[in-house]
Amino acid sequence: MAKVPLDGLRIEVPHAASSAEVAGRLEAFAQDMAQNKFREWGVSIVRHGETHLQLAGRRDGTHFDAEVRAEDRRAVVSLTGSIELSRLKLTLAGGVQGVRRRVEDELAATLREHLA
Amino acid sequence: MNHPERGEFTRKFDREILGDESAAEEEREAQRLAALAQDEALEAEFQKILSVLDYRANWLRERFPGFRPVGDLGFRGRRFEFLHEDKVVGYVEFRVRLTDSQQGLRIESFMELEGQFPRRHDYVNFPKDNVNLDRVKRFVESKLLEFAGPYQDAYGS
Numbered sequence: 373m374a375k376v377p378l379d380g381l382r383i384e385v386p387h388a389a390s391s392a393e394v395a396g397r398l399e400a401f402a403q404d405m406a407q408n409k410f411r412e413w414g415v416s417i418v419r420h421g422e423t424h425l426q427l428a429g430r431r432d433g434t435h436f437d438a439e440v441r442a443e444d445r446r447a448v449v450s451l452t453g454s455i456e457l458s459r460l461k462l463t464l465a466g467g468v469q470g471v472r473r474r475v476e477d478e479l480a481a482t483l484r485e486h487l488a
Numbered sequence: 489m490n491h492p493e494r495g496e497f498t499r500k501f502d503r504e505i506l507g508d509e510s511a512a513e514e515e516r517e518a519q520r521l522a523a524l525a526q527d528e529a530l531e532a533e534f535q536k537i538l539s540v541l542d543y544r545a546n547w548l549r550e551r552f553p554g555f556r557p558v559g560d561l562g563f564r565g566r567r568f569e570f571l572h573e574d575k576v577v578g579y580v581e582f583r584v585r586l587t588d589s590q591q592g593l594r595i596e597s598f599m600e601l602e603g604q605f606p607r608r609h610d611y612v613n614f615p616k617d618n619v620n621l622d623r624v625k626r627f628v629e630s631k632l633l634e635f636a637g638p639y640q641d642a643y644g645s
Binding site for chain 2: 464
């Protein structure tokens with residue numbers, strides 16, 4: 373098995389929603405992550421504030437933390453943790469950078485979808 | 489191998505890099521269920537609006553002897569006609585549909601009253617997953633009152 377570190381991944385998506393609206397959208401994003409995107413990782417949501425959430429997931433050798441918060445006209449997700457996967461999958465996915473890019477793309481697309 | 493617990497990310501990952509057909513099938517099934525859930529949620533929003541219109545249909549029936557609702561419409565909504573001496577002299581119509589962008593729900597009102605005003609049109613939009621029922625009620629009430637005053641003045645007993 374191989375481990376791919378997620379530390380340092382940071383996704384920023386601009387938005388035009390009001391501060392009241394962006395809280396609801398970040399919550400919907402968090403629910404989508406927990407229930408659909410990364411369902412098998414048992415994602416839990418901790419709410420530090422209306423526009424500041426923390427997602428944490430863990431399964432087998434995989435674990436991650438995602439800090440989600442709204443900044444000035446942007447939503448930002450910062451990741452830490454690592455994904456454990458077979459060496460075959462790692463190779464086919466394009467190595468460490470390939471896996472990190474896929475995670476980043478998925479998060480960015482999901483965030484954009486909820487902030488559109 | 490079956491992976492009923494896979495999330496969307498892992499399904500996509502396995503389908504793309506392993507060519508895993510079971511992941512592709514799971515993805516299609518998940519998309520079908522998501523589309524179904526969306527349709528059901530949208531239908532629930534439609535029904536919320538139609539229930540407001542049905543409530544107002546009863547309200548109008550009790551107050552205006554010349555009132556009649558019209559069935560078999562070619563659109564989602566309600567049409568209320570008003571008669572005088574067995575002749576339709578006016579109507580108020582509410583049509584409910586998706587906006588052109590498909591991102592919202594639109595309630596349109598049309599009305600006309602013979603001898604008083606020609607066809608009038610107005611509308612209000614809502615996010616398709618969050619119709620504000622109070623705003624729906626206010627819009628419907630305001631349009632009915634806009635019609636009822638001139639109708640009462642011209643044809644009321």
